[in-house]
Amino acid sequence: MPAPSQSVRPAETQAQSKAPAAELSACLRLLKERGVDYAPLAKDDDAGACAVEEPVSFKGVRLEGGKLIPLDAPVTLSCNFAADLALWIRDDLAPATQRHGLTLRGLSGVGGHACRNRNRQIVGPVSEHATGNAFDVRRLVIDGAAPIDIMGDRADKTRALREEIRAGACARFSTVLGSDSDAFHEDHLHVDGRVRRGGFRLCQWNVR
Ligand SMILES: [Zn+2]
Numbered sequence: 001m002p003a004p005s006q007s008v009r010p011a012e013t014q015a016q017s018k019a020p021a022a023e024l025s026a027c028l029r030l031l032k033e034r035g036v037d038y039a040p041l042a043k044d045d046d047a048g049a050c051a052v053e054e055p056v057s058f059k060g061v062r063l064e065g066g067k068l069i070p071l072d073a074p075v076t077l078s079c080n081f082a083a084d085l086a087l088w089i090r091d092d093l094a095p096a097t098q099r100h101g102l103t104l105r106g107l108s109g110v111g112g113h114a115c116r117n118r119n120r121q122i123v124g125p126v127s128e129h130a131t132g133n134a135f136d137v138r139r140l141v142i143d144g145a146a147p148i149d150i151m152g153d154r155a156d157k158t159r160a161l162r163e164e165i166r167a168g169a170c171a172r173f174s175t176v177l178g179s180d181s182d183a184f185h186e187d188h189l190h191v192d193g194r195v196r197r198g199g200f201r202l203c204q205w206n207v208r
Pocket of ligand 1: 134135136189
């Protein structure tokens with residue numbers, strides 16, 4: 001006898017696959033609106049100080065015209081921070097690069113969630129990376145040209161662009177650490193959304 005469940009199963013599957021889409025949180029909807037290429041992740045309730053609120057795997061951002069700016073590896077971020085990061089890439093990095101006659105193709109040398117203390121020390125405060133509230137990036141990948149090493153590049157021809165990136169990052173994120181902040185940030189840019197008393201912000205990056 002044919003199994004009657006065969007005619008039922010597709011409908012069930014359809015209902016199941018529709019349910020999560022209808023229940024997207026406000027934050028996940030925002031990621032969609034902002035063109036983020038992401039996958040939702042399950043929250044790890046046993047992670048303690050390293051738990052990420054509404055974690056997502058962040059793979060890249062689509063620009064207004066639909067072009068994807070991918071990361072060289074997906075990073076885990078809290079949804080709220082991912083929403084901020086998307087705007088930085090879409091509205092600051094891509095247009096700034098364009099204004100300087102270059103086309104942004106991606107970001108490389110990236111980092112996101114990592115369960116650790118600040119600056120990888122054994123003791124001390126927990127890093128914003130531990131809660132998925134921070135992002136590291138080393139290079140801008142450029143169409144038809146060498147990548148720009150954000151901290152290592154000291155070329156005159158990219159200085160104005162790097163200055164612009166610094167200004168944008170410091171306006172958007174409450175913490176920006178780059179070269180000259182400390183030895184840990186000589187080779188990459190760190191941005192995070194740390195909330196400090198009195199709205200205090202840290203912008204430590206001397207563009208050279
Ligand atoms: Zn970092």
